[in-house]
Amino acid sequence: MLWRALLFLVVLVVVYGEVKTTEINFHGEPIVRISSKKFDRLSIIKMLSQCYEKMFPAANGHAPMHLGSGGWVVNDERSCIQDTEVSYYVKSIALNSKEYEASECRINLNQRYKAIVSPSLNIHEYIHMKDDSVLAHVESTLIEKFATMPKLSEFKWYQLSDLNYKLQCLIDYQDIGQVKLKEDIVEVELERVFDIPHSCGFNRYQKNDQSSIRFTDxxxxxxxxxGTFYCRNGRSSTCNRSKADFLYPHYKLFED
Incomplete structure (x- = not known):
């Protein structure tokens, strides 16, 4: 598409309190291409299933997609998987922040003591655990690409090894509280372009005279x-009295 060839991405970079902008041009090239040449059969099937669900919602009455599992059978499964290609294009990049729950939501029911809540052990590793090999590859490719670009090359990624796991958040009587993890992140919006051969059978529901069907999301x-751990006392979107835990508390004596 012509707009891709002209695409300039504005990146917000905070340097010493100032917001500066820099332009990055990807020249319309995909940041990564996914195919069966690099990924296993199940990874391709998973992506095709996601695409199928978006193209043909259950409300339309189409059967679920089940490649080779006795459900809806494709015309030629091997050709379907081998000839499917998914291209990722960068649409925008922005500096942002995001918060995660880093502990249980706790309520203090003891009048004499303050309840203590601390970060769950290795919570940052759990949050960033990658169970999707395609997404992990896309992320690592982006990081490699950023290393060659002005401003973005200055960032050091995943600086989470020095998080303060000894943090203790104190909760007053009848109050609720939780530890939060606030991260500075680079948020990349990607366009995924699926090129799906007719051997996958999608053309049963979407007529197409071309050699493949193209779908974009x-x-x-x-x-x-x-990232930084911090104490969040009081009600929040992830912590309220109805879901607060009161079992097996740790306490600290109120000071006079």
Missing amino acids: TQTVQIPIN
Whole structure:
């Protein structure tokens, strides 16, 4: 598409309290291409299934897609998987922040003591655990690409090894509280372009005279730069009295 060839991405970079902009041009080239040459059969099937669900919602009455599992059978499964290609294009990049729950939501029911809540052990590793090999590859490719670009090359990614896991948040009587993890992130909006051969059988529901069907959607990748634990007392979107835990508390004596 012509707009891709002209695409300039504005990146917000905070340097010493100032907001500066820099232009990046990807020249319309995909940041990464996904195919069976690099990824296993199950990874391609998973992406095709996601695409199928978006193209043909269940409300339309189409059967679910089940390649080779006795459900809806494709015309030629091997050709379908081998000839499917998904291209990722960068649409926008922005510096942002994101918060995660880093502990249980706790309520203090003891009048004499303050309840203590601390970060769950290795919570940052759990949050950033990658169980999707395609998404992990896309992220690592973005990081490699950023290393060659002005401003973005200055960032050091995943600086989370020095998080203060000894943090203790104190909760007053009848109050609720939780530890939060706030991260500075680079948020990348990607356009995914699926080129799906007719051997996958999608043309049963979408007539197409071309050799393949093309479908486009968007996906956002959030890459952390650094993070900080902090105490969040009181009600929040992830912590309220109805879900607060009161079992097996740790306490600290109220000071006179």
